[in-house]
Amino acid sequence: MTAPSRGTPPGSPAAGPPADTAEETVAPGPGGSPPPTEGADTVAAGAAGAGAGSAAPDPAGDGAGDAGDTAGDGPAAIDPSADDADASVPGDDGSAEGNADMLAAKESGAGAEGTAGTGDAGAEGTDGGAGAEGTAGTGGAGAEGADGGAEGSAGAGSGVSEAEAEIAAQRELRARIEQRKAEKEGPIDSGAKLSGKAADLLAAVRAVESGEKAATAYFDSPPPEPRRAAPAAAPPVRPRAAEPAPAAVPAEALAGARAVLLKGGAPESLAPQVAELIGESAGEALAEDPWRLLSVPGVRPEQADGFARALLGAEATPGDERRTSALVTWVLERAALQGHTALEASALRAALAERSVPDPEEAVQQAVADGTVLVFQEGVEEDAPVTVLLGLDRYAMAEESLADGLARLVRTGPSDVWEGAELVRAAGANGLVVHTGGEAARAEPVALAEQARAMGLRAAVAVHGENGVRRLGPDAGAVTVADLLSGAAGPGRDEHGALALDLLVVLDAPHLDVETAAMLVESLADGSRLVLGGDPGVLGGAGAGRVFADVLAARVCPQVASRTPDPGPLGELVSGIGVGELNQVEAPGKEVVIVPVRDAGEAVHRTVQLVADSVPRAIGVPPEQTQVITVGHGGSAGTRALNAALKQRLNPGAGRFAGFDPGDRVAYAQALGRTVTGTVVSAGPDGLHLDCEGTRTVVPRERVDSALRHGWALTAHQAAGMRWPAVVVVLPGDAAQSLSRPWVYTAFGRAERHLSVVHGVDQALPRAVAEQPGAERTTRLRTLLEGLLTEPAAQPPAPGGAE
Incomplete structure (x- = not known):
């Protein structure tokens, strides 16, 4: 195969000549190199080489759950002692992430973080790329901008001259500014004549937008109607009752847990979870055994150790039986989130040793004696080595x-x-x-x-x-x-x-x-x-x-085994990936488009451009039917950064209801491994009202912070089991280590009519398809x-x- 020219990322198409037409449809060729293409505004970015990308998808302190999205995806066996997937459901429940972020903020003295236990929105400021929209889309590709308007200064590889690009950007920016001015002026004139409930609602919205009152103060108020008109032929909505709220925690248990948490320097916002997990005597039990804090999703061992030291002082030693017992359970629960129902004894001992347990063998034996774990033997036949497995009784x-x-x-x-x-x-x-x-x-x-x-x-x-x-x-x-x-x-x-x-x-x-x-x-x-x-x-x-x-x-x-193949270029492409081949496919209907990018910032910029402009114009699929898929929640091109940029462009708003606005795309983690996507309709005393695939769903108020994320961008684990008319798969340079054949197969296979691949991983994509079959589960x-x-x-x- 001919080596790619200088400046063109391997595994990506060569840049074609300038053109005004929509994307040219191309597909990965053998080894990941598609043929040259002509006339592609999204492909034109290939004129610049793909860099190494930005930081790893799970930067230190980013919060739990990012690496959990690739659980079982990577080339290596799952390491139950690793620190990068802090016990969060893969791509689902944000509560673990919120807990870890709050504890980290408490340890570092960042008081503002303590109010952000939303599992997503609260910790965005520390996310290394997902904080403010103004930085989410930068990195050399031209910011999406505070107004979501200017498509940036990425004209260097856009296929048009810099002057033309600048003029076009200025025209669009002026138009958006005028539109914003008109929108701001309109409500003032009309709002002056409102009275009664409508006037109260307008005053409430303005109070939230100005920061005078918190958004949650108006959960009981009817929301303003979305600014965009509803589709003319909306499908009928099937009502569904709100999910039952968790059983009320006794006030005494809550107060006891809160007092002990404050004494140990942990966020008191963890009190409801602690009280629910431990029961009425939560305060006394936690004071006697501080390491029981590890049973709260998202709490890391080092955080539980710090909590124990604050309560027990010198008595909190690495070999404390309470600590080792809690660590054994934590390691096995963490492994279960990554797919394992048991672990080999040697893997469990190694994980305990990495957590400074002085005698891992004794700790395991004690856990077995206490009934914390069960022991199983496999390979008891003659001439077969005996494997000792340890697991929790529930699994x-x-x-x-x-x-x-x-x-x-x-x-x-x-x-x-x-x-x-x-x-x-x-x-x-x-x-x-x-x-x-x-x-x-x-x-x-x-x-x-x-x-x-x-x-x-x-x-x-x-x-x-x-x-x-x-x-x-x-x-x-x-x-x-x-x-x-x-x-x-x-x-x-x-x-x-x-x-x-x-x-x-x-x-x-x-x-x-x-x-x-x-x-x-x-x-x-x-x-x-x-x-x-x-x-x-x-x-x-x-x-x-x-x-x-x-x-x-x-x-x-x-x-x-069915002999019915999936049809068309997409079916051919995904079928090849299933057997380890990234083949070139003919896509005359623009079913597959490759968009080379140099770094994560440009990946965010191009993704927004594809969803908002290119795919609707060239393919005819509107933004609400296009799904973005990426490798994890964290990082400069993870779901947080992408959702921030996509919201700014597609549905800007102040986040009136716990960070969400009517019209927002959301991902709702109903339970472990069960994520549904929908659109925010309204809010009421019972919670946030969603339309999920034509079914009316109510997210209880107490679950909004922990179970709801913005959903324009999902991880592959969240997207599994679902399909959309168009899909944009984002592969920034820092995603290379997270790719595997099952991950690529799943992500690419979510597209029904059109697939765009924002490609910045060089040869890592064809290598992953050919050489990384995915991690095994025990x-x-x-x-x-x-x-x-x-x-x-x-x-x-x-x-x-x-x-």
Whole structure:
């Protein structure tokens, strides 16, 4: 392959001549080098070489959860003792991040940070790139600007002269200034004639915008209408009740926890979580064992150590049994967030040693004796080395329950003869079937459910989230796994508590964690049929376990591989990535565009330009149907920086309601590994009202800070299980170490019609696809299934009680 010319990043297209047309569609060629392209305003940035990027995606002190977004993605095995993924759900719940940020602020004396326990918005000022919008888009690419207007001074590689670029920028800036002036003048004239509730609302909004009062003071007030008109043909909104609020914490427990936290120098804002986790005697228990603070998501060991020293003084030693016990649990919980249901004993000892535990072996033995962890042995057959695994009982019990349930379905499954495709025949004759394939292949298990209903059977299709329900369409009658289990949707349960189903088809099965899968299988009666369908190439789901992969590897049931490929250039590109090849594809309809960038600042600038201007103009996909995907939350081109820049451009506002405005795109972490995207509609006494894929959802007030982020940009883990008409994948130079084949496969595969790749990682992209298959997870399900289904099934006792 010809080496790229000087100034063109390897793995990116060469810059073409200047042109006024929209992006030229190109795709990565063999080894990541697409052919030269002509006439591309987004590709023109390739005239300058890609630099090394900025700081790593998880700078020191950035907060928990950034590296968690790539859990299971990277080339190396998960290191449960590492400091860069502070126990946050991968890409989901921001509460852990808020806790870590607040503790860090308390330790450093940054009092303002203590009021920012929002898990996202509060700590943005220390994020090294996500603080003020004015800096988020800089770095040589031209700031998006305080007014979100000028597209910057990136004209050096724009395909037009600097003078032309400057004139165009000035014209646009003047137009935006005039528009802003008109907007500011309008409400004054009209607001003077308002009265009653409307006048009160206008006064409240102005008070928030001026800083006179906090935004949360007006949660009980009706919000102003969004400035943008609603779509002419909006889909009907399906109402859904607000999620139940957590049980009220007794005031005495809250006061006791708050007093001990203040005495130890920790933020008192952690008191509700401490009281909820420990109970009524939270204050006394925490004073007696300060390391119990580690049970709060996002609290790091060094922070718990500092808290313990403040309370216990010289008694707080590295070998304290209270400390070592808390660390054992912390390491295993952290590993579970990264997909492991257990750890090898040697890995656990190494993690404890890195935390200055003087005798890791003794600490492990003590944890086993206390019942803190369970011990398992694998490889007990002859000529096989014995592996000792240690795990927490919650994941051990879930994995064993799941294995028992799957084995039960295999043994009690029917053996009917059904006519039809291979999947239909397999489902007719077996209680458990695995179906693999891409997006187009999802139609096959859906058709199976339809055929079963036509035969008079009770059948249901369950998917990962509301986005999956939308993609299948109303005729499929799909429900989410969460709604099926809760009873909010689906067939309900029979008199024995089992789901009233003869056949359950679960799509997106790779996203099932072991606890959810166990609940699902336990809910199926003997003789039911279960079909697990999904794409084995995507990232593993958030949470402990690798259910789909383990069932595939155990080979205890029929496996049907779809022969239906995903269509078009995007399908061809993603299919190649799945087998380790980054191929050149023909994209005559501008399905794939590569946008080379030199650094993270330019990556932010180009991303905003693509979403706001280029993709709507060239592809016809509006900004609200375009999703940005990046490697993590932190860093100068992480979700925080990108969301700050995109909000400034697409929906500027003061953040009237806990940092959010009507019209904001948001990502709502409903639970571990279950993120839904939506748009803020309004706020009320019960919380923030969202429209999520046509379903009205209410985020309780007490969860807004911890569970809600802006959602124009997501991580690949957050985006897993969802698809959008257009996707912009951002790969700044500092993302190179986080890439793997499953990550690229998942991110690129989220696009339905168009994919833009903001490319600044040089040859790291083709290397990741070819050489980095992703990190393994330590689980026990495969071994359990093989053991259960290779042994003879238990026989019922003979009549009369004879043995």
